[in-house]
Amino acid sequence: MAVLPQLPLWGLWVALLSAAVLTLGFVATGIHGFSAGEFTVDQELSRTHDGFLTAVAMTLNYVFSPAGGVAIIALCALFLLIVRKSPVNAIAFGGTAAAGYLSSQFFKAIVERQRPNPALLFDPLAPETGSNSFPSGHVALAVGLAWAFWFLARNTRWSRLAVILGVLVPVVLAWSRLYIGVHYPSDVIASFLASSAAVLLFVGVWNRFQGRLLPRMPLLDRFGPVRPDAAPAAHS
Template identity: 55%
Template sequence: MNGPARAHKTTPGPRPTAGARTRFPVLPQARHWLLLGALLCAAVVVLGFTVQLLPGDTAAELHVDQDLSTHHVAVLTAVAMGINFLFGPVAGLGLIAVIAVVVLLVRRDLATAVAFGVVACSGWVASEVFKLIVARQRPNPALLFDPLSPETGSNSFPSGHVSFAVALAFALYFLARGTRWSKLVAAAGAVVAVTVAWSRLYVGVHYPTDVAASFLAASAAFVLLAGLWNRYAPRLFDRLPAALTTPSGRR
């Protein structure tokens, strides 16, 4: 009769990471994300200083705003002013908070809710940084036929509204990717971002290069954020109690 089986010595396994607990949400990341992000940032700054140093370009761009200002119609004005409010800082932050809370309640996934929030906010943050660097004056409302929302100041470049719209499109696509809705969400996000860009010219508070630079600024923010999130966020979430980061029903 064989003797009792010898007990095998075991060593404790590595501590599970946040990614293991929650299937940590990974943002789409460019291969050379740091270089690409730096190049996009440089492109925004170069464009901003170029239009500042060439007054003729600003005068030509102002004609676009002036032409739109003479062709205001009630329906388009209502749409533009609605966008002016909805994609502004107060309503925009409220919209981000609502969607993040819904994600948290439905998916029971704190990391995904946080990822959505930081991606959606990244456009605003980037626009504020570039506004301080470039300090371009807004179009003079006194030179417009029908200024809908007169604004002045050296915060024209780039547009915060458009930067937010682009970042929000990235954030919503992040939630929808891998589902049958991903292409629809991507297309809708692009249409909304372009519509917001048009509205800023229609209202007369930005120049065309302001709204064009917003797409670059928000893209730069997303590229850099994705690289940083994928590298450092799992370690940060691993420090949180498992009860906070483990969705209901997952083991």
Template identity: 45%
Template structure:
């Protein structure tokens, strides 16, 4: 994971700004009418039969059930196949912390879903802000980028992560499950949570990782095999 300077201040400020955005969007008329108009424009101008199927499929891939399966398989591969316990733990924490931060936002903001009249997959309840689907994909993209840092895959991972986040965010607007500020809020609140995690990781978690029972059986958790920031050193070419 990267070192983020002044991480407590950055994390708290971004989190509070995100919650403020959500409360204004949910409980005033300053933003919501414009967002509803934007949703309607997307749904009426771009919907076609084949694209409906694609967007519903994209949304399903980032759903809670699929997200849990992806996270389990990813961390299991890092731990059992690649024998990189530090990376397995850090990947799990980045995704879990960033993803679950959206649940905190949902509880505080309690924003109702967009009207179901134009929705392809109606969802009801006061859990619209922020989007959990987008929060998962933002967190997964961040975890993949962290794993690729310092290797030739760093730039491709960053570009691919940006593209996938944009695709999932658009899918949630396209099917009528969220407002634009819901997907923006996911990026912000997950980012704030991950920034906070990076500080805790370097200050407290990584130096104590060797104390976790049985973790060292899967691979090195300290010493020269692990970089100073807890990441894999770039592998030599060839």
């Protein structure tokens, strides 16, 4: 992971994806009746709760919570650092996943969309309130982790599995946030865009500066010198 796959004109992609997130957020909060129309999806899902689906949704709710996300990222990074003795991979993995999650906090502070009213659900499973609905932090975390695992697994026999799970897990998690009733559909859609924008930004910065910064980090000396890498090439 010393050099990560990088899109041509990555800065433009970051700007376009971020603009799409902000546009969707301001439309959702600025157009009267937009949220009410979306909320019907949450209400219909709330009518059909059953034991198994509820168990799946609530498990995902806790696993991909902020605390759970920190634990996942930290454990994976420590595994790469201590077991695999790969500090570069540990830093790149942690940075990629964290960037995906932190994107949600950035856009939440700008858009400030109120969460769906749990009192209007037929079966509220995890009542939440506040102006932090857009976008979903849970989904943004899952997307960031998906990118991080794919970067780690690419060019290995695990690459295809990383792609499959990297699509499946965030999609199922997005469904679970609507099933529980704590987000609107546009919240979870925006999470895919926001997290991907942050990952592309991280990749661009990482590829630009890692060759200068990593050799200066004292921690890396314990695992041997960092080999110089060629300048990153653009990948489609």
